[in-house]
Amino acid sequence: MTEATTPAPERTLVLVKPDGVRRGLSGEILRRIEAKGYTLTAVELKNATPELLAQHYAEHEGKPFYAPLVEFMLSGPVLAVVAEGQGVIPGFRSLAGATDPTVAAPGTIRGDLGRDWGLKVQQNLVHGSDSPESAEREIALWFPTF
Ligand code: UDP
Numbered sequence: 806m807t808e809a810t811t812p813a814p815e816r817t818l819v820l821v822k823p824d825g826v827r828r829g830l831s832g833e834i835l836r837r838i839e840a841k842g843y844t845l846t847a848v849e850l851k852n853a854t855p856e857l858l859a860q861h862y863a864e865h866e867g868k869p870f871y872a873p874l875v876e877f878m879l880s881g882p883v884l885a886v887v888a889e890g891q892g893v894i895p896g897f898r899s900l901a902g903a904t905d906p907t908v909a910a911p912g913t914i915r916g917d918l919g920r921d922w923g924l925k926v927q928q929n930l931v932h933g934s935d936s937p938e939s940a941e942r943e944i945a946l947w948f949p950t951f
Contacts, residue, residue, distance in 0.1 A: 815892065815940075817889075818887060819888055820885055822878065825854060825884070835848070845863070845883070848887075862874065870925075870927060872927065877925075877927050894933070894946060896933070901930075901933050906928075914931055
């Protein structure tokens with residue numbers, strides 16, 4: 806009889822972007838992640854670097870919003886978080902809501918807490934990995950020793 810192996814728990818990288826940290830929303834965002842039942846396995850306030858962001862946002866290089874996005878992500882500290890739980894990758898993206906906070910549904914982080922003060926869609930409070938491959942790649946970038 807072969808021994809059953811326990812599957813590795815699903816995990817995702819969440820970033821509270823500089824607008825979220827600046828506005829004092831880190832605690833509220835972490836609260837929502839924990840309230841949903843996910844476990845926080847790493848939390849660290851970090852200052853991004855251009856090199857780190859070039860890797861993190863490699864898929865967006867060349868798009869018109871890329872340079873302003875990188876500049877915004879360098880404008881202040883970012884809270885990097887690893888969250889774990891069943892279905893956490895799509896689950897966190899559902900908690901986050903649509904990319905544009907002005908259309909994100911009520912009940913979501915971006916829908917409830919996002920502001921439309923003529924800001925760009927880049928200032929949407931959070932990032933969440935979009936696939937298991939992205940999650941592992943991004944966790945290795947933000948937590949190289951984890
Ligand atoms: N973004 C932007 N302008 C756009 C589209 C995206 O500034 O027209 C920024 C925004 O901060 C977004 C990030 O680029 O969160 C990554 O874009 P993506 O399409 O992956 O959105 P997400 O997965 O974060 O909802």
